[in-house]
Amino acid sequence: xxxxxxxxxxxxxxxxxxxxxxxxxxxxxxxxxxxxxxxxxxxxxxxxxxxxxxxxxxxxxxxxxxxxxxxxxxxxxxxxxxxxxxxxxxxxxxxxxxxxxxxxxxxxxxxxxxxxxxxxxxxxxxxxxxxxxxxxxxxxxxxxxxxxxxxxxxxxxxxxxxxxxxxxxxxxxxxxxxxx
Amino acid sequence: xxxxxxxxxxxxxxxxxxxxxxxxxxxxxxxxxxxxxxxxxxxxxxxxxxxxxxxxxxxxxxxxxxxxxxxxxxxxxxxxxxxxxxxxxxxxxxxxxxxxxxxxxxxxxxxxxxxxxxxxxxxxxxxxxxxxxxxxxxxxxxxxxxxxxxxxxxxxxxxxxxxxxxxxxxxxxxxxxxxxxxxxxxxxxxxxxxxxxxxxxxxxxxxxxxxxxxxxxxxxxxxxxxxxxx
Numbered sequence: 147x148x149x150x151x152x153x154x155x156x157x158x159x160x161x162x163x164x165x166x167x168x169x170x171x172x173x174x175x176x177x178x179x180x181x182x183x184x185x186x187x188x189x190x191x192x193x194x195x196x197x198x199x200x201x202x203x204x205x206x207x208x209x210x211x212x213x214x215x216x217x218x219x220x221x222x223x224x225x226x227x228x229x230x231x232x233x234x235x236x237x238x239x240x241x242x243x244x245x246x247x248x249x250x251x252x253x254x255x256x257x258x259x260x261x262x263x264x265x266x267x268x269x270x271x272x273x274x275x276x277x278x279x280x281x282x283x284x285x286x287x288x289x290x291x292x293x294x295x296x297x298x299x300x301x302x303x304x305x306x307x308x309x310x311x312x313x314x315x316x317x318x319x320x321x322x323x324x325x326x
Numbered sequence: 327x328x329x330x331x332x333x334x335x336x337x338x339x340x341x342x343x344x345x346x347x348x349x350x351x352x353x354x355x356x357x358x359x360x361x362x363x364x365x366x367x368x369x370x371x372x373x374x375x376x377x378x379x380x381x382x383x384x385x386x387x388x389x390x391x392x393x394x395x396x397x398x399x400x401x402x403x404x405x406x407x408x409x410x411x412x413x414x415x416x417x418x419x420x421x422x423x424x425x426x427x428x429x430x431x432x433x434x435x436x437x438x439x440x441x442x443x444x445x446x447x448x449x450x451x452x453x454x455x456x457x458x459x460x461x462x463x464x465x466x467x468x469x470x471x472x473x474x475x476x477x478x479x480x481x482x483x484x485x486x487x488x489x490x491x492x493x494x495x496x497x498x499x500x501x502x503x504x505x506x507x508x509x510x511x512x513x514x515x516x517x518x519x520x521x522x523x524x525x526x527x528x529x530x531x532x533x534x535x536x537x538x539x540x541x542x543x544x545x546x547x548x549x550x551x552x553x554x555x556x
Contacts, residue, residue, distance in 0.1 A: 249427045265414035318411040321404045
């Protein structure tokens, strides 16, 4: 049952990658985020994992605007694909899949990919949580200009940190022979 | 003695105006344990990443006498600074068995070798637990086991004692020495380097400024202070 639900979510990710209309991408992003939050152990723990992806999508949208490309399609697709894949990784019975699949097979690689996504989403969540706690301590008085300023800097630092962690995680797996 | 690591005139920089590594040359021979030491920002981790081919730049790196490529990387065991970057499976045993299974080794043998590697680092009783449920010191030792499970000919450790308390660092040093594998590590921890390394290289501002046995290099406190190590 969980496996079937995970496969449906992966189909959702595939559809989000394929769509060409912003309205469809927005709809799929909304469904993906809902799936992401529903499949998290609790939504407050699920939300932080989504923040770096939202920041990355916002950066993509801003670059598109500055570059004159316009449109929110790449940003919406990013959020939708990330949210669907993380939700699928949480639901998928990855360990039994890995146990049954032949090493090097597509099924094995797919299950491994989902495990890595699940782990990486957890790292994203931890990084976001740490950054938010640090920001709360540094700027305890909310809804003031300085609070918003410092939050923007904290989010920029979080995006950098998330990219760095992604680079290190990929490098570690590549050196272990698992990243190709 | 055969050279395992040969580095000649290595340069690297994220910005051309401010290179992080400036003409680094050194050699690690078979059976040696060498520590690259320097203060934060000296370029220690960048040097390792460049050695592993994760960064590109001028200069020559040879591992086991060959340029860096996937077949050569398969002969290494690398322990990254953050164990979470390496261990992600639901149990330590699965984490350790995975690269073996991926290399076509049967599941039963992979599992036995994973158990053996965990025994070497004193974590056999935690084989069924996930890395995230262990203490940081245990996670670091688990990461070493994950690097050792493929029976590497060269072990590379990036800042192994970062964030560890004294006891955990001592246990880790004992583990590395006991393994008897050719080892190249980066650290700014004098005690750890003294326990583990037969030779230390001092890296300051991207340049190797000193080299020798730990007792000899650490003997002048004013120099250690100038290098930012104390």
